[in-house]
Amino acid sequence: MSSLVFVIFRKEMRELRNTKTLLLAILLYPLIIVALLFRDYLLAAPRSEILAQAELLVPFVGFLLPLSVAGVLSMDSFVGERNRRTIEPLLASPISERELFLGKVLSALVPSLLITYVFVFGFSGALSLIEPTLIGVVFTASVVVRIFWQAPVLALLSTCVVTVVSSKVSDTRVAMQVANYVVLGLVFFSFFEFGFFGDSLASLVLVTSIFSVIDLVLLMLSNRFYKREELMKRM
């Protein structure tokens, strides 16, 4: 991967670190869940109940969080640059369309996965101190596939789609609405897939493999999705 992809990535990470309110908004969701569960524990809820909640919440949050966070971050990728009028000097630099696209995608994907895994490991680790059997109960093979393969693959898909949409609209609200539809669509698809195939590991691997191929194709075609000129025209 070109070094310019990482130049974009580092810049986006600096921006994210310095945007405290956005960071807080992203972290709020997992923090609320942690707070709720620990409240239950502190109120001496039965251990079986904590276990049942963890069994439900860890895979759910582990799947949903990367999708929603990546959606929010990628939504702002181009439309944000355009609205803040920083896109012109950026596009006047020697960076290629593909490098710019990959840099933006990486900048949305990496923090979303990082936050998710910190939550999944931190939360599960903390609960396993209370209930040592938790890890074995919660982390079944299909949950592992869902959190560590399907979730990143679908998050990458939503990031690619939303980043392209962000490059084609000039209004943040439009990009946000589209991002919502994409994330909701993928969540509904996941529910549908679960309802149709049940907890079958084979079908999960098959569906995730198909999405992995779609991601690969999207990344390979990334330089065809937009041109500098299109980004400039909307200024």
Add this chain to the structure above:
Amino acid sequence: MIHTIDLEKRFPIKKKKIIAVNKVNLDIETGEIFGLLGPNGAGKTTFFRLVSCLLQPTSGTATVAGYDIVKESTNVRKRVGLLCEEPSLYEKQTIHDNLRFFGELYGLERKHIEKRISDLAGTLDFTDLLLRKPGTLSKGQRQRVSLARALLHEPEVLLLDEPTANLDPETANSVRLSIKELQKDEKRTIVVSSHNLDEVEKICGRVAIIDNGKVIRKGSVNLLRDEFSAKSVLISYVGILPDAQLALIEQVQGVQEVRNGAGRSQGFDLSVDDTKKLSHHGLEVIFASSVSDQRVEEIISEVVRVVAATRGCNIVSVTSPKKSLEEVYLKLLHDKSEDREESR
């Protein structure tokens, strides 16, 4: 350095094609400061976006530093520094981080980036602002930082889009001085777009006047002023010039009009001579447009002879007034709009 041949850019707007840049032919040489003059919407920014490879031409070609803007756009981008109309800085990052990011985008080594930032911050006087965020800076400071960003990779061509727009006169002047210094030190080709004619007149050697996407006149500032200046001579004198003498001057073949008066006239400051407490009078003699340059010299000699021969009348100076670039510019735009009205 920048050569365009019939460069054209059309934008489809509501099923119509708007021509933003219309068959522009320009040759801007290495090391010159070239001015692009025109009213808002004339096509100056679109021209900059074409030669910095942000937009692709609809037709025509252009080369920048020997590279084609369509086929070799990456090479062009590496050699061009663009100062946009808006300072366009990342508000959440410090000035240092803003500059470092662009240094990395242009592929500079980390050490070299730090050296360039330090040098440019010194030259453009913002060393103490490096750790501040753009939101805490004044407009002038932001503009200087943007100029540094455009210069970070030592581009061969610098495109400055309205560099002093929205700046107070003092800051605008300091930015102007910086631009002149940049050209002097490194022999860089600089193209400045502006509708501030005074600014262009002060810093540019040659200009192109652009209106509705078309270059309506180009040349050196002096040549344009000569071309559009009315053929006339101003004789400043002390004393009294009787009506009879004025009538004599009016009768000289080739003289169209004679204006005589004291004080401020036609842009000439006819001040009071402090030593003798005598008022300077101004005699402006305007020649017919058909008069040849050789005949002009003869008329001036005749007029000077008449004034000098008048008793009690002493000539202080004889000057040939030139139009300012602003007058040339306004005249050209006025003529152009009249042409358009007529063609309707």
